[in-house]
Amino acid sequence: MSKTNVIIIALVAISVAGIVWWQSSADSASQAVEVNMPSLDATQTAGQKLFEANCASCHGVTAGGTDKGPPLVHIYYEPNHHPDAAFYSAVAIGTRQHHWKFGNMPAVKEINQDDVTKIIAFVRAVQRANGIK
Numbered sequence: 001m002s003k004t005n006v007i008i009i010a011l012v013a014i015s016v017a018g019i020v021w022w023q024s025s026a027d028s029a030s031q032a033v034e035v036n037m038p039s040l041d042a043t044q045t046a047g048q049k050l051f052e053a054n055c056a057s058c059h060g061v062t063a064g065g066t067d068k069g070p071p072l073v074h075i076y077y078e079p080n081h082h083p084d085a086a087f088y089s090a091v092a093i094g095t096r097q098h099h100w101k102f103g104n105m106p107a108v109k110e111i112n113q114d115d116v117t118k119i120i121a122f123v124r125a126v127q128r129a130n131g132i133k
Helices: 003-029 043-053 086-095 113-129
Strands: none
Touching: 043 113, 086 113
């Protein structure tokens, strides 16, 4: 076998290994996360009920994600990266896919701004209980 063939085979093997590693890390990043649930105040409890009715089918009952949507209990959604305004906007007009491979999030027209405020209170409480400040 020539030196050129050995180099080509080595490069192909390295490329395949890189693709497999990248795909496995992307798949593991899209899985639901384990969530510690905090004690909730009245507003957060109201938000939890609204979240369960309107968001849990994609984001999971505890905001830990599902095979249909990402976990909101994740560093990507910390207030410094996704402020509350991002949640209001996502509900009102939807959002394009940018961190995960779940596709675009459609608007959720059935939820009014007061309800979004309560949902955010719930999500932020759960995030804080799981070390996301």
